[in-house]
Amino acid sequence: MVTVGVSFFPTVFSSIFHRERPYQAVKFNSGRIPSIAPRFAMSIDRVSEEKQKERQSGWKEYLEQAKEFIDADGGLPRWFSPLECGLRLDNSPLMLFLPGIDGVGIGLISHHQKLGRIFDLWCLHIPVADRTSFTDLVKLVEQTVRSEYQRSPNRPIYLVGESLGACLALAVAARNPNIDLVLILANPATSFSRSNLELLTPLLDALPGSLSPALPNILSLTAGGPLKTVFDNIIEGLPLLNSAREPIVDFTTFSSALHVLADILPKETLLWKLKMLKSASAYADSRLYAIKAQSLILCSGNDQLLPSQQEGQRLLQLLPKCELRKFNESGHFLFLEGDIDLVWVIKGTSYYRRGKYHDYVSDFIPPTPDEAKKAIEQYSLINNITSSVMFSTLEDGKIVKGLAGITSEGPVLLVGNHMLLALDVAPFLSKFYTERDIVVRAMAHPLFFRRKKSGKLPEVSFFDSLRVMGAFPVLSSNLFNLLSSKSHILLYPGGLREGFHRKGEEYKLFWPEQSEFVRMAARFGAKIIPFGAVGEDDLGQVVIDYDDLVKIPYFKSEIESLTNEIEQLRTGANGEVANQQVHLPGILPKVPGRFYFYFGKPIETEGRKQELMDKKKSQELYFEVKSEVERCIAYLKEKRESDPYRSILSRLLYQATHGPTSDIPTFEI
Structure with a gap:
């Protein structure tokens, strides 16, 4: 393999690309990069995030780099690896980007740097004058997929396709059901037959001469008002143009450099591309039944070219192992919009994996500062309203404000009480990250990750940010692996049960009878830190609870329906902890108070592995932890009475006089 500014991977259709003036935008990163071990107690790579902050939109970068490709274009379709892709994690999976109708292959240009840290990224470039058919493009991608699968059969291959590229990815997946593929499809063109794009073909056929000289001169004026008025008048007078108006207006969003697009x-x-779209859509759509790959559909709500949200819902029903994410304010060219972060989406959906299955430990990549922010x-709403204050206990038993008593060295098991509707989780994770730079892995109910069936519960996407911050589903194997890491x-x-408690049950613990975590913590010598959290009763009061709702037939049916949407845990347990009915209680709001967290003295399990193998001993430690949590709760309930800034009104007044970012005092310890 040769590297001359840019390296391309030979396929059945192409050879290594040689030009007198090589592309400056891309190169092939050869070799394997040493692993970057994730560290869960600290964030990573602060400096390189600065460039991401400056990117408001990918259009400018796309148009500038596209010139380089056009100037040195020619030949057949081939792969390249972007220059921005530097050091990446060891054993990173291969990601193949399949472009849309433009064919340039730099549609992910805003994402190259971040993707390059966790993927081996290759992009497909289809030269302007190339006339390779869709089926031949399928064979080109298929050959690469099969070749790379033979080289690394235990790693997945990601196919990221937008529009036409999404059809290409679906076709390859249908023809290779036994290869481990992950499809990420942005606004798939499988909806072409139901779009207005078909109207463009007869319109272009009717236009005389070449489109290149005319298009920039006409549409470059769209940045101002005059052309828009003229354009509207022309369109209103021509029924065919009026029908095609929406797709044309979508293209006018990047009018500042339309000569490049022309x-x-x-x-x-x-x-040629429009005709290919038609055949690609039919080809992929007729083979959906054969697809077994894991799929993620990304659809825009403001796509003027394709009915993408309707198509996303349709594909969600037809494809196995499929999830959907909606971007209601976005247009057709999703990856070039400044507020879209593909790495965030992949992390948030738990779609990043380096093996056969997603591992919540080895596949977790700590959030970057920008992602955490x-x-x-x-x-921010719950954080600002509750102004959480935290206390911790030093080794000598002294209580201090802040988290100085929390050790940075793991494993650490933070065990406490759940407030109503899990309102405590967001302030908890936020404080640990901002004050101590510690990423806390929150063990969460499966409803945060998947559903047995769709219904009235919030969409799983609602919890993507928690997964980016490290939340993982309740499984003993996950706890085991995290303790070991x-x-x-x-x-x-x-x-x-605690998160959906009844009236008068604030701060009451509903723990299982048996110790579920003590012996596992002792196996790894983990520190167990009991904590208490109070404040929900200062936000609102439960006035209608589960016991009231089940007496009304309609609400009883709704509760059963909601509960059936999620997987049940502890089905073999006894007592109240096994009662996992999902319901929304009636809550009477109050003038918001404040959240308080108190972390007791760490309980050491190092060296007690054999001792705690005894069921009686482990049970004694379990009850010790539970009683310590209850003590922490009682301490906070008493001490908060003397907090002059318990009410949001007093806190707002303090910030008005001391500055909005000032640290608000609390009760004396």
Whole structure:
């Protein structure tokens, strides 16, 4: 293999690309990169995130780099690896990007840097003058997929396709059901027959001469008002143009450099691509039944070219192992919009894996500062309203404000009580990250990750930010693996029952009778830190609870329906902890108070593995932890009475006089 500024991978249709002036935008990163071991107690790579902050939109970068490809274009379709892709994690999976109708292959340009850290990224480039048929493109991608699968059969291969590229990915997946593929499909063109794009073909046929000279001169004025008025008048007078108006207006969003687009898609090429879209859509749609690959559909709500959200819902029903994410404000060219972060989406859906199955330990990549900031901003309402204050206990038993008593060295098991509707989770994770730079892995109910069936519960996408911050589903194997990796783990033994408690049950623990975590913690010498959390009763009061609702036939039926949407845990358990009925209680709001967290003195299990193998001994430690949690709750309930800033009104007044970012005092310890 040769590297001359840019390296391409030989396929049945292409050879290594040689040009007098090589592309400056891309190269092939050869060799395997040393692993970067994830560290769960600290964040990573702060400096490189600065470039991402500056990117408001990918259009400018796309148009600038596209010139380089057009100037040195020619030949047959081939692969390249972007220059921005530097060091990546060891054993990173291969990602193949399949472009849309433009064919340039740099549609992920805003994402190259971040993707390059966790994937071996290859992009397909289809030259402007190329006339390779869709079926031959399928064979080209298929050959690469099969070759790479033979080389690394235990790693998945990601196919990221937008529009036409999505059809290409679906076709390859249908023809190779036994290869481990992960499909990420943005606005798939399988809906072509139901779109207005078909109207463009006869329109282009009717236009005289080449499209290249005319298109930039006409549409470059769309940045101002005059052309828009003229354009509207022309369209209103011509029924065919009026029908085609929406797709044309979508293209006008990047009018500042339309001469580049006209070079990418001259009339003859655009006609060819539109005809290819039609055949690609039919080809892929007729083979959906054969697809077994894991799939993620990304659809835009403001796509003027294709009915993408309707198509996303249709594919969700037809494809196995499929999830859907909606971007209601986005247009057709999803990956070039500044507020779309593909790595965030992949992390948030738990779609990143380096083996046969997703591993919540080895496949977890700690959030970057920007990702953590984005997640914490999504919790900003509850964080600002509750102004959480935390206390911890030092080794000598002294109680201090803040988290100085929490050790940075794991494994650490943080065990406490759940407040109503799990309102405590967001402030908890936010404080640990911002104050101590610790990523706490929260053990969460499966409803945060999957559903048995769709219904009235919030969509799984609602919890994507929690997964980016490290949440993982309740499984003993997950807890085992996280303890072995020396993580900080958040555990609520009361689970769903505590999170959906009844009237008068604030701060009452509903823990299982048997110790579920003590012996496992002792096996790895983990520190168990009991904690208490209070404050929900200062936000609202439960006035209608489960016991009231089940007496009304309609609500009883709704509760059963909601409960049936999720997987049940602890089905073999006894007592109240086994009662996992999902319901929304009636809550009377109050003038918001404050959340308080108190972490007791760590309980050491190091060196007690054999001792705690005894059932009686482990049970004694279990009850010790539980009683310590109850003591922490009682301490906070008493001490908060003397907090002059317990009410949001007093806190707002304090911030008005001391600054909005000032640290608000609390009660004296």
